[in-house]
Amino acid sequence: MLITGGTLADGRVRDVRVTEETIDAVAPDLDPAADERVIDAHGKHLLPGAIDVHVHFREPGGSHKETWRTGSRSAAAGGVTTVVDQPNTDPPTVDGAAFDAKARLAADASLVDYGINGGVVPEWDPDTLFDRPLFALGEIFLADSTGEMGIDLSLFEDALERAADAEVPVTVHAEDATLFDRDALDGDLGGSGREARSDRWSAFRTPEAEADAVRRAVDAGQRAAGRLHIAHTSTPEGVDATDGTDATCEVTPHHLFLSTDDCDRLGTFGRMNPPLRDPDRRDALFERLRDGRIDVVATDHAPHTVAEKRQPLTDAPSGVPGVETMLPLLLDAVRREKLTLERVREVTATAPAAIFDLPQKGAIEEGIDADLVLVDLTDGREIEAAALHSACGWTPFEDRSGVFPELTTVRGRVVYERDPATGAESFGEPLGEPVRSSADP
Ligand SMILES: NC(=O)N[C@@H](CC(=O)O)C(=O)O
Ligand SMILES: [Zn+2]
Ligand SMILES: [Zn+2]
Numbered sequence: 001m002l003i004t005g006g007t008l009a010d011g012r013v014r015d016v017r018v019t020e021e022t023i024d025a026v027a028p029d030l031d032p033a034a035d036e037r038v039i040d041a042h043g044k045h046l047l048p049g050a051i052d053v054h055v056h057f058r059e060p061g062g063s064h065k066e067t068w069r070t071g072s073r074s075a076a077a078g079g080v081t082t083v084v085d086q087p088n089t090d091p092p093t094v095d096g097a098a099f100d101a102k103a104r105l106a107a108d109a110s111l112v113d114y115g116i117n118g119g120v121v122p123e124w125d126p127d128t129l130f131d132r133p134l135f136a137l138g139e140i141f142l143a144d145s146t147g148e149m150g151i152d153l154s155l156f157e158d159a160l161e162r163a164a165d166a167e168v169p170v171t172v173h174a175e176d177a178t179l180f181d182r183d184a185l186d187g188d189l190g191g192s193g194r195e196a197r198s199d200r201w202s203a204f205r206t207p208e209a210e211a212d213a214v215r216r217a218v219d220a221g222q223r224a225a226g227r228l229h230i231a232h233t234s235t236p237e238g239v240d241a242t243d244g245t246d247a248t249c250e251v252t253p254h255h256l257f258l259s260t261d262d263c264d265r266l267g268t269f270g271r272m273n274p275p276l277r278d279p280d281r282r283d284a285l286f287e288r289l290r291d292g293r294i295d296v297v298a299t300d301h302a303p304h305t306v307a308e309k310r311q312p313l314t315d316a317p318s319g320v321p322g323v324e325t326m327l328p329l330l331l332d333a334v335r336r337e338k339l340t341l342e343r344v345r346e347v348t349a350t351a352p353a354a355i356f357d358l359p360q361k362g363a364i365e366e367g368i369d370a371d372l373v374l375v376d377l378t379d380g381r382e383i384e385a386a387a388l389h390s391a392c393g394w395t396p397f398e399d400r401s402g403v404f405p406e407l408t409t410v411r412g413r414v415v416y417e418r419d420p421a422t423g424a425e426s427f428g429e430p431l432g433e434p435v436r437s438s439a440d441p
Contacts, residue, residue: 001037001412002030006046006374008364009345016046018370021411026366039407041374047345048363049081049371049408050327051352053115054139054171054231054250054298056146056319057083059105061090063391066303068109070391071323073427074301075112076416077389078324079373079405082352082361082435083112083301084135087119088147094119096128103132103434111415111428113371113435115356117171120159121149130166133434136356137163138171139231142213143180145173145273146302146317157220164226169356171229174213174238175274181206185314193310194267199260201313202275210274211237218247229355232300234274236284239293248355250296253326254396256286262396268309268316269396272302289347290339295355297347299326303392321390325383327373328402332380335403341377358435370412373405379420 001018008014015030016023032038057071075083085102087093093102099116106114115135118124129137140159144150151159156172163170184203190196214230218241221228230249233239242249254272259282263270270276277285288294302319309316327348333339353362360368380401385394408416415428 006041048349050348051082053084055301072111074324074389079327081371084115095125099132136169139173143175143177160224169227176213179209189313196267196313199263207235214241248295250298331403374407
């Protein structure tokens, strides 16, 4: 396949030849071979596929919320070519057998490349778990969230040691429940669903609870001398607690593009852990994305059904979908000159590939996986739940504008294609193996 005339993130216009699974050539002017498919990318941008290191595709055990098929189609339609699934499934991915069961589901159904993380609870089985090609160990929950997998600091320190020995990176959900403000949930919490006052959830799971937990996790990580990555940092204080350390951090699109100002509109559809923060903190977080203090954008794609969300604030589950809207929202920020295209490439592809050791991904270079996304930056459109592909059927970004892919390839296969003239979409077939195959060291 030859994609001609695309503009790369650094502004160079190049022809890109894809042969089998890899990028075969990146050059100013390539002649198409006789039977080669040619895709005209003139006036459009060609980016490396996004690597989303934090998704919850809910299988096994939660397939009424999402499945590997629906979640990976949503990823492909949003230009995400590699996803990493978290362990709070049912059963949780805390031993070798649970890992194998999830790996089989993913191999049969995932349209995009995937990694599977191991999880930690008191009854985990590190021996069989570390026997599997774990992408990472985490998210390790230092406070309960969906799946009630919260653990104490001493088990966290043991897990850090085991992961360091196994040279497996660790990701952590850093909130300290002892610093939650329980008074915030007394009094009037509004009604159910969109009538709920989810600003109270933000008042309950305080910024200090995150910042303090990040500081403690980072200290433990430094002592264990392993690779530590902080999941979904939602506050500037949390990000700043990683400054000057080896720990890396990620931010989600909802903590960049939403704030407590959206709680009124969203109700429980804006309830997640860590929660939405005040507009000033959101702006300070965006500044840290722009200036490089935040390493990665990852979605924490955490779908729940509309019915589950239409409950009172303290009964509804936490979490919002986001895998399909991450790149569109970031590209819309580029259109609005709030971010550069190179920074978007850095936080969605270059940095995740470097931090999680995926040398064959994250760039448009000869010899590496042909994970590519073709976008037309002049073609912004409104985000509508009905046009998205997650099984959950809703989005917290309704009516925001986004730039959606026209073509997504994973290791040279077209996994998603949309005709910009008609809107007609088509999807590819499952790929059948994880990005960390057992052949890896
Ligand atoms: N973020 C959330 O609010 N929920 C996530 C779990 C998590 O990432 O804490 C989920 O799996 O639902
Ligand atoms: Zn989490
Ligand atoms: Zn999560």
